[in-house]
Amino acid sequence: MKELLFPHIIKVVSTFGIDEKMVDIEYSDNTNHGDFSTNVALINAKKLKMNPSQLADKIVSKFKEEMPDLVESVAVAGAGFINFKIKDKFWAEKILDTKWLERSHGGQTSVMVEYTDPNPFKEFHIGHLMSNAIGESISRLIEYSGTKVIRANWQGDVGPHVAKAIWGALKDQKSKIKDQKFPQEENSEISKSAYWGKAYAFGADAYDKDENIRKEINEINKKIYDRSDEKVNELYDKGRKESLEAFEDIYKRLDTKFDNYFFEGKEGRNGEEIANELLKKGILEESDGAIIFKGEKYGLHTRVFITSNGLPTYETKELGLNIEKFKLYPDLSQSIIVTANEQSDYFKVLFKAFSLFEENIANKTKHIAHGLMRFASGKMSSRKGNVISGEVLIDEIKSMVIEKIDSNDSAKREFGEIEKDEIADMIAIGAIKYTILRQAIGGDIVFDSSKSISFEGDSGPYLQYSTVRAGAILAKAKDMVNTEVRPPEKVGQLERLLVRFPDIVERAKNEYSPQHVANYLVALSGEFNSFYAKQIIVDMKDPMSPYYVTLTKVFRKVMEEGLWILGIKVPSKM
């Protein structure tokens, strides 16, 4: 609708010598201001040496000379805003013909999105849940606009954290004979990934406290690299496999599927070669026996690429990773990396270094930093073992959902056991994802308890519920398909809001901000629920009923598309 109005405004405004670029049309939030408004007179008045409302008046009278059929009225308001009201029949047309709801196809290039990035041997915690929800939604936003997305996952399968976990696991085996304290004993039901997470936390704690243990762990670290110890190899292979398998189960539950997995063990070796080349080129330099990048030259800080012991750091591994990404996918138009914002400065330094020898990669790579999920009390740390596991959170929420279903507080919810489990899973995950995606990506989510995940009002389940409800109505209206649809005389906010959907998605994509979609869906659901409350939709005696059913159908479709973008599934009933 916006694009239909735009050329008419341009045409008029250009006769005043106003450039096309200076024209912006926005949706009016306030219904008293019509459907669209432009501030073109306010912005350009000074340049044309007029006062804004005068200019607006002139634009409006010129516009009225060739009033497009689309427009019902146009008026100047406030300091010089020009408000347009679109004829109701054009909104109704959009509801009856939903070409605007078709997805675009056929981008030539592709975009890689790297996200989630859990480390094998550590626990998959709620921070990973956050990265996953955000990365998946950004991927879907890009896919929705017709561009191919390659989903990538970058995982640390080597390094000190692995050695700590292996040490912990070795201790655990001995502890069955001796009296060693290990969390495993307290809970034999513990999942495999949680087991390794705890083994890691156990090892990390011991590493900090005891110098002898530190030596033992460093020794194990070396053994992992050169695979010289059979016992270590066995545990390493077992742990790596078990961790990765456990992650796959979670991905399946979260409805994400990765196209490519990159591992530090492999990319690290490539990175070392690159780092050595950069040393020769003078981009990296030697200092105190380490190989570093001096970020201070560019207003950043120094980072170590190879330690004085000759070991590659994370920086070097990422050197290898990012080169590999573009080698594997030469047509990549963009490479997006989603991580917590604690890595923001680190990425600035890394990509400054990249800009000095692979400008293409530096220009195409974008770091999206999300906030942390933290407790009111402070930061969580997998080192200390005070993390909330992703699965534990999901299951906790899920049991709250099941409780709500069983409580039978209102509606007749009669689900089979298997069905109930599936529905509860979708609702729990929907609630969590929505909580993450409803707000701006950069901000922290303060997590008091599972109570901060809501089922009411501004929540994932509210969106799911509204969609399911629309589905129930459509099921009831099945017999009405052949009835003639009569366009309405008047349309309301619901129609207007529905037609906005593609513009909302467009903006969300451009700004990498799924929250715009989330906020929109809540407003839309509210509008639909109000409509539902005051209007009987399926009524054989009402000649308008077929139109209401069509409207419901469009609503349902927009909700499905929008929830898909958020990565939230729609249950068949709830």
Add this chain to the structure above:
RNA sequence: CCUCCCGUAGUUCAAUGGAUAGAACAGGAGACUUCUAAGCUCUUGAUGGAAGUUCGAUUCUUCCCGGGAGGACCA
């Protein structure tokens, strides 16, 4: 000490430099009891402080106060 991010109702969050700062939860009141009440209607309540830029500032600039993150051998 330096760099970056953030301060909006009691709480959790919105607001491409625009018009009367929006929601939700909590609090207060209510309707229906015909398509799913995880719903609907009404209602109380907010921009940390001070300057500046602008026709116009929650948004941009500077300073102050408060919170968080990062800052050479962890990731």
